Amino acid sequence: MGKRFPREELLAPGHRGCAGCGASILVRMALKAAGRDVIVVNSTGCLEVFTTPYPETAWRVPWIHTAFECGGAVASGIERAIKALKKRGKFKDRKITVMPIIGDGGTADIGFQALSGALERGHDIVYIMYDNEAYMNTGVQRSSATPLFASATTAPAGKRSKGEDRPKKDMAMIAAAHGIPYVATACISYPEDLMKKVKKACEIEGPAFIHVLQPCTVGWGYNPEDTIKIGRLAVETGFFPLYEIEHGEFRITYRPAKRKPLKEYIRMQKRYRHLTDEDIEILQKYVDERCKLLGLE
Amino acid sequence: MVTIGAIIYEPGSTVRNKTGGWRTFRPILNTEKCIKCEICYIFCPEGAIYEDEEENFRINYDYCKGCLICSKECPTNAITRVREEK
Ligand SMILES: Cc1ncc(C[n+]2csc(CCOP(=O)(O)OP(=O)(O)O)c2C)c(N)n1
Numbered sequence: 001m002g003k004r005f006p007r008e009e010l011l012a013p014g015h016r017g018c019a020g021c022g023a024s025i026l027v028r029m030a031l032k033a034a035g036r037d038v039i040v041v042n043s044t045g046c047l048e049v050f051t052t053p054y055p056e057t058a059w060r061v062p063w064i065h066t067a068f069e070c071g072g073a074v075a076s077g078i079e080r081a082i083k084a085l086k087k088r089g090k091f092k093d094r095k096i097t098v099m100p101i102i103g104d105g106g107t108a109d110i111g112f113q114a115l116s117g118a119l120e121r122g123h124d125i126v127y128i129m130y131d132n133e134a135y136m137n138t139g140v141q142r143s144s145a146t147p148l149f150a151s152a153t154t155a156p157a158g159k160r161s162k163g164e165d166r167p168k169k170d171m172a173m174i175a176a177a178h179g180i181p182y183v184a185t186a187c188i189s190y191p192e193d194l195m196k197k198v199k200k201a202c203e204i205e206g207p208a209f210i211h212v213l214q215p216c217t218v219g220w221g222y223n224p225e226d227t228i229k230i231g232r233l234a235v236e237t238g239f240f241p242l243y244e245i246e247h248g249e250f251r252i253t254y255r256p257a258k259r260k261p262l263k264e265y266i267r268m269q270k271r272y273r274h275l276t277d278e279d280i281e282i283l284q285k286y287v288d289e290r291c292k293l294l295g296l297e
Numbered sequence: 298m299v300t301i302g303a304i305i306y307e308p309g310s311t312v313r314n315k316t317g318g319w320r321t322f323r324p325i326l327n328t329e330k331c332i333k334c335e336i337c338y339i340f341c342p343e344g345a346i347y348e349d350e351e352e353n354f355r356i357n358y359d360y361c362k363g364c365l366i367c368s369k370e371c372p373t374n375a376i377t378r379v380r381e382e383k
């Protein structure tokens with residue numbers, strides 16, 4: 001019988017990710033799509049910490065840890081080194097993908113400049129932003145990818161605050177503004193869509209940026225078994241639309257038959273539990289406007 | 298001993314760390330009910346679901362952390378759950 005998904009496991013079990021962690025699900029899928037000829041660049045964050053408790057590693061592909069600020073720069077250097085070695089006859093017929101897999105904090109905040117430089121210089125990399133919408137590894141501090149009204153330890157909901165007071169920074173569109181050949185959004189609850197995008201990103205010459213939403217049981221506050229369900233609701237409500245921009249051409253890759261009310265997504269998560277129905281209405285309007293802009297009814 | 302550059306020479310060496318002890322609930326996969334849709338396989342955060350020689354899906358309890366995503370997502374309810382007895 002034909003197999004739906006490749007069977008090779010390039011992320012070993014025994015890693016220390018929380019039960020139900022969406023980041024490890026993302027990595028399994030991304031590596032199944034990309035195959036063995038990948039070099040992963042990983043800035044500090046949950047993924048780095050839980051996959052490499054020294055002297056152990058869960059990775060079965062080459063992997064390098066970088067400081068927060070320089071994921072994009074390290075990836076650029078590796079890509080140029082491979083190019084130079086190829087000129088000298090090494091790795092002749094191999095297409096080696098340099099794949100930074102870096103959190104929202106490491107991407108949208110602290111590593112932002114290095115990322116922008118790498119995209120602007122046109123390095124042939126596949127940059128995956130794994131987005132759990134806060135600094136999870138250090139205890140759920142807000143990042144610029146934390147969505148409006150979500151509570152975080154540095155933007156706590158309380159008497160005078162509804163949590164985060166700024167909308168989520170739109171990293172996919174910021175990446176697209178660099179004029180790179182491939183940009184996409186993806187979510188772990190849609191494995192075929194995600195894997196197709198990773199494959200495409202590997203094949204395309206030049207920079208590719210994939211923004212992946214990845215529910216986090218600890219930071220978002222839900223039962224581990226609901227990781228996939230919550231990701232699905234993020235997409236079905238239009239909170240996180242799935243699209244790609246290939247050589248400038250925008251295309252929605254998944255269109256919900258009818259968008260679900262945002263409330264269904266919000267009410268499943270403790271980080272939003274302080275919100276009233278009126279607050280959720282404000283968020284709903286915001287989502288509606290964004291969907292309209294993207295051509296999602 | 299720390300290696301130069303903190304290089305780790307053994308890929309996938311976390312397999313030494315059996316995470317099965319983390320479980321509160323144990324998922325149980327009923328092969329009779331399984332239609333081999335691969336959904337549990339692709340969503341398991343541990344890669345703890347595998348195919349045996351007969352191409353039946355099984356759960357590796359050495360590593361399964363008991364998140365129950367597989368049980369929740371299985372379209373035929375082939376994966377049930379029981380509390381672990383310690
Ligand atoms: C320059 C610098 N500042 C702060 C830290 C502390 N730190 C380590 S991991 C982390 C959070 C990373 O957040 P993100 O990139 O979103 O990844 P996540 O942990 O959420 O997966 C922080 C703040 C650091 N390692 N380096």
Ligand code: SF4
Binds near residue numbers: 047217
């Ligand atoms: S805190 Fe969240 S992202 Fe980090 S390991 Fe746990 S579930 Fe995964």
Ligand code: SF4
Binds near residue numbers: 331334336338370376
């Ligand atoms: S999700 Fe259920 S039906 Fe599908 S392969 Fe797993 S056990 Fe079988």
Ligand code: SF4
Binds near residue numbers: 344361
């Ligand atoms: S309970 Fe979680 S860890 Fe265990 S097999 Fe199912 S999906 Fe994998």
Ligand SMILES: [Mg+2]
Binds near residue numbers: 103104105132135
């Ligand atoms: Mg994060």
